[in-house]
Amino acid sequence: MxxxxxxxxxxxxxxxxxxxxxxxxxxxxxxxxxxxxxxxNSANTITGGLYSQATNISDYFDLKSKNKILAEENNRLKNLLEKSNSIIYNIDSTVVDTVKLNQKYTYTSAKIIKNSYASQFNILTINRGKNQGIQKEMAVINSKGIIGITDVVNARFSTIQSILNRNSKINARLKNSNYFGSLGWDGKNYNIVQLSDLPRQAPLKIGDTIETGGMSTIFPEGILIGIISEINSENSADNKVNITLFNDMSNLNYVNIIKNLEKIEIQSLEN
Amino acid sequence: MNKQYKFVLLFFFLLFLQVFILNNILFLGYINPYLYIIFVFYFPLKDNRFPFLFYSFLLGFFIDFFLDTGGIHAFSILFIAYLRLFFIKIYFRKIEADYSFFNLNDEPFGKVFNYIVTLTVIHHFIYFSFANFSFQNLSNVLTNTFFSSIFTLILYFLGTKIFSKTE
Known part of the structure; x- marks a missing residue:
């Protein structure tokens, strides 16, 4: 003793x-x-509150470029609206006015209050949480493409696991065919992600557009990701190609969070 | 001002400096200074080391909260906080009776330089190894450690030159 x-x-x-x-x-x-x-994590009241104060100040410095991005997105959406209107009125003139009938996804806007892209496991923080209906594993996108998946959700703030995180795996496909693979990141360059496990017979060309496939309950089909920038010609098991992202992950501000209204139904069916 | 309050202030000053300013520098896309470790250099040497180890851990832990890094900063700052005494014994040849009079400003610059560089490089190496968390990209860890250490050291020595009271 x-x-x-x-x-x-x-x-x-x-x-x-x-x-x-x-x-x-x-x-x-x-x-x-x-x-x-x-x-x-940074989604608690103290750190989240301080981060949102800090972004309140730093936001003024890039108002101009943000306005430009918003105007571009508005332009794109107006064009889409014009197209869809013409289709609807050509086929059927009755207007269905039932809330959320046939609607698959709802969108919530949010602001990134902490961005990170230089580490290997990047996690972002947004100023929306349970109070605004955010749940775990919802898709996060902006006008240019995908950003990540919500992870820890607290009352007013939540964290996002960025696609620039070595744990991320997202279902993606070629835009011009339906061959799909899984999208991950090797942690080297924040503009370039890797698409692996594509079938060998898939026709690949540099410059082909990659978008999200409809195989997961998180991301809707057809959200833009990037273009093929490098094809690995040697024979490797996972058939990897490099994708250059449309998004500049170092400069993010406003994002949309997508809720899949059919998620529970699909999951109960699959399990 | 009371010395204890001074260290509480230093604690929060370093925390916010690191989280809101230094962590957004990203020189050339990936080089950040990690200046919060000067808390370890400035905390006075005392016989009872429990408060020192605990506050160092707490500072790292708070930074982890902000940066979503789990416990990596806490781990690495605690590591150099524990090793500090060992290096003080090696570089400055102090015995226990000298501890309460020890002050970095009174020591010759060469010894201080060695001491600071050793602790900074150890901290940065541990931090980047854990942040990388695999044996791939090992060259990344080494280049990150090298450049970030240089950045931190330049900031530290410039800062002490500018803000030192001895004219």
Missing amino acids: QQLIHFFQKFKYFLFFLFLEIIALAFTFNNLSFHKSKFV
Whole structure:
């Protein structure tokens, strides 16, 4: 007993050090593995509140470019609206006025209050949470393409697992054919992601557009991702191609969060 | 001002400086200074090391909260906080009786330089190894450690030159 007390006396700092290090390691491993309850994140009231204060200030510096992006998106959507109107009125002139009949997705707008693209496991924070109807695993996009999937959701803020995260896997396909693969990131360049597991017979050309496939309950079909920038000609098992993103992931501000209204139905069917 | 309040202020100043300013620099797309570790250099040496280890851990942990990095910052800053005494013994040849008089400003620059560089490089290496979290991209870890250490050290030595009270 005497010796035991002596031992603790002698190594008390080392033991305390070890104790704190183990706590830190536990949080690290917990954070790096996807689909686990997380405690240390920037979506809580204090950090989220401070981040949104900080973006309130820094937002003024790029109002001009944001306005331009919004105007471009408006332009694109107006064009789409014109097209769809003409189709509707040609086929059927009755207007169905039932809320959410046949509607598959709802959109919520949000603002990114913390962006990150230089690390290997990038996580973003947005200023929407449970109070605004955000749930875990909802798609996050902006006008130029996909951004990520919501992860930890708190009352007013949530975190997004960016596509620039080595844990991310997203179903994607070629726009001109229905060959699909899975989209991941190797952690090297924040403009370039990798599409792997494409079938060998899929015709690939540099410059082909890649969009999300309809195989997951998270992303709707046909959201733009990027274009093929490099094709791996050697024979590798996973048949990887490099995709240059349409989005500039280092400059994000307003995003849309997509809720799939049929998600629960599809999941209950699949399980 | 009371010395304890000064360190509470330093704690939050370094936390917010790191999270809101230094972490957004991203020079050449990936080089950031991690200046919050000067908390370890400035915290006074005392016989009882529990508060020092605990506050260092807490600073790293708060930064982890903001940056969504799990416990990596906490791990790496605690590591150099624990090693600090060992390097003080090696570089400055101090014994326990000297601890309460120890002050970095009174030591020769060469020794201080070695001491700061060693701790900074150790911290950055541990941080980037964990942030990478695989054996791929090992060259990335080394280049990141090298350039970020240089950035941090330049900021630190410039800062101490500019803000030091001895004219």
